Amino acid sequence: MYDLLKGLRVVEGSAFVAGPTCGLYLAQLGAEVIRFDNIGGGPDFGRWPLTPGGDSLYWEGLNKSKKSVALDLGRPEGRELAARLAAAPGEEGGIFVTNFPVEGFLSYEKLSALRPDLICARVMGWADGGPAVDYTVNSAIGVPMMNGHPDDPRPVNNVVPTWDLLTGAYAAFALVSALHARSRDGKGREIRIPLSDIAGSTMANLGYLAESLAGPDRPRMGNDLYGAFGRDFTLKGGQQIMLVAITPRQWKGLLAVLEIEAPVAALEAELGLSFASDEGLRFDHRGRLFPIFEAAFARKTLDELKPSFEATGVCWGPYQPMSQAAEDPRLIKGNPVFSDVAHPSGRTYPAAGFAGTIPQDVRAPARAASKLGQHTDEVLAQVLGLSSGEIARLHDAGVVAGPEGR
Structure with missing residues (x-):
């Protein structure tokens, strides 16, 4: 007030x-x-x-x-x-x-x-x-x-x-x-x-109207973040998080935390592109990227990842019920x-x-x-x-x- x-x-x-x-x-x-x-x-x-x-x-x-x-x-x-x-x-x-x-x-x-x-x-x-x-x-x-x-x-x-x-x-x-x-x-x-x-x-204002007029209408894509890299992932122990990597810093930090620079670099070499330079490329090729990330998250718990997430500026949020959100000091x-x-x-x-x-x-x-x-x-x-x-x-x-x- x-x-x-x-x-x-x-x-x-x-x-x-x-x-x-x-x-x-x-x-x-x-x-x-x-x-x-x-x-x-x-x-x-x-x-x-x-x-x-x-x-x-x-x-x-x-x-x-x-x-x-x-x-x-x-x-x-x-x-x-x-x-x-x-x-x-x-x-x-x-x-x-x-x-x-x-x-x-x-x-x-x-x-x-x-x-x-x-x-x-x-x-x-x-x-x-x-x-x-x-x-x-x-x-x-x-x-x-x-x-x-x-x-x-x-x-x-x-x-x-x-x-x-x-x-x-x-x-x-x-x-x-x-x-x-x-x-x-x-x-x-x-x-x-x-x-x-x-x-x-x-x-x-968001460009959705112009997009639809050019056609076709945007399809359903679950929790995939349209036009960038983001989705729900399940960690070791069953904890689910929503993860988003839009900026180059977020992307590079995420690869380092998950220790997957090598397989992602190999995919870039195969496709002849750089995911760090264009968030749209991460979206276009998310079908190839997601399995790499799914396997990496399945090896780590949230307790293991949180300190590194915070240190490197990774953008993420937990999936939690409202009753748990009520106890969250950030909320x-x-x-x-x-x-x-x-x-x-x-x-x-x-x-x-x-x-x-x-x-x-x-x-x-x-x-x-x-x-x-x-x-x-x-x-x-x-x-x-x-x-x-x-x-x-x-x-x-x-x-x-x-x-x-x-």
């Missing part, structure tokens, strides 16, 4: 991954992020993974450091409150993150009528307004057709919702950019960010990005703060998600200026709720 965005007020009306991720990143940089949900929770309030008691670890992970307001969005008065929150006055307010439809009670046309300089980042599925989620966009862009092993024709989806996460980060970047522009020209803006455009743009345990936090579910476990590090600033610990509706009264009073009597009337009418639906 850092304070780069301290004083900024962001209102979030969204569900699932992309919109909440945008709000999370802004909150981790010090913005006051106010999330509104339906009383009882929105469509992502009970998403898996769950605790044994039924609380969503997913929801409390994506909504750390945010304030929570519970409204009855099925009623006109509740919808009006949501719109007023999004467009509430204040020099550092008027910033809204949502994945509600383009048309409707949270359309930019209606919100900008309340506040002309409103900045809105609207996460969408397809650019034409059609419904989509990460997994359906991913299937359409072709990535699952490249995943998997050559001898298995089934498409393999990503476990991690890549396009959602990229969209959330892109939305945060776009909001801050629009805020910077507003400070110059005073104008509000709606920024529509479809998952489909993020996926298509990413494939184009989670002891990492200052993480703080042990008591969460609304009642469980205490490591929570991630801002993933970047600013050496010049003091990092504050991560903060837990709020209970649903925990800040309803506070936000209605401080942001909308409602009196205690007005707030009590809204509670009595069932338009708003506090923690536990009260």
Whole structure:
């Protein structure tokens, strides 16, 4: 947690991954992020993974450091409150993150009528307004057709919702950019960010699109690193690692550690080329290289290789389950990005703060998600200026709720 965005007020009306991720990143940089949900929770309030008691670890992970307001969005008065929150006055307010439809009670046309300089980042599925989620966009862009092993024709989806996460980060970047522009020209803006455009743009930026247009489409190749030398290997004792050698230094260091300079040199002489000078050649001839490496790894344990790997700059990583990764000091345990936090579910476990590090600033610990509706009264009073009597009337009418639906 850092304070780069301290004083900024962001209102979030969204569900699932992309919109909440945008709000999370802004909150981790010090913005006051106010999330509104339906009383009882929105469509992502009970998403898996769950605790044994039924609380969503997913929801409390994506909504750390945010304030929570519970409204009855099925009623006109509740919808009006949501719109007023999004467009509430204040020099550092008027910033809204949502994945509600383009048309409707949270359309930019209606919100900008309340506040002309409103900045809105609207996460969408397809650019034409059609419904989509990460997994359906991913299937359409072709990535699952490249995943998997050559001898298995089934498409393999990503476990991690890549396009959602990229969209959330892109939305945060776009909001801050629009805020910077507003400070110059005073104008509000709606920024529509479809998952489909993020996926298509990413494939184009990486050269995948141009490659496919030249044909043929990239085939499945298991864990082989496309265009360079890399693959999973099994060591003596059964430990599996992912190994990559892209730079000449990585390649030469790897050959020395495995003591296979001679057989690789013999192969180079046979083929009339130098693997050290061109990573693409290592990929083209990986069918000849892999058996040499497989035999070398089968002779050595990880304990034998690790010191030499570190000394020579070999690039590798172990295959390990998430439970083991949690104990890895390079990843989670002891990492200052993480703080042990008591969460609304009642469980205490490591929570991630801002993933970047600013050496010049003091990092504050991560903060837990709020209970649903925990800040309803506070936000209605401080942001909308409602009196205690007005707030009590809204509670009595069932338009708003506090923690536990009260």
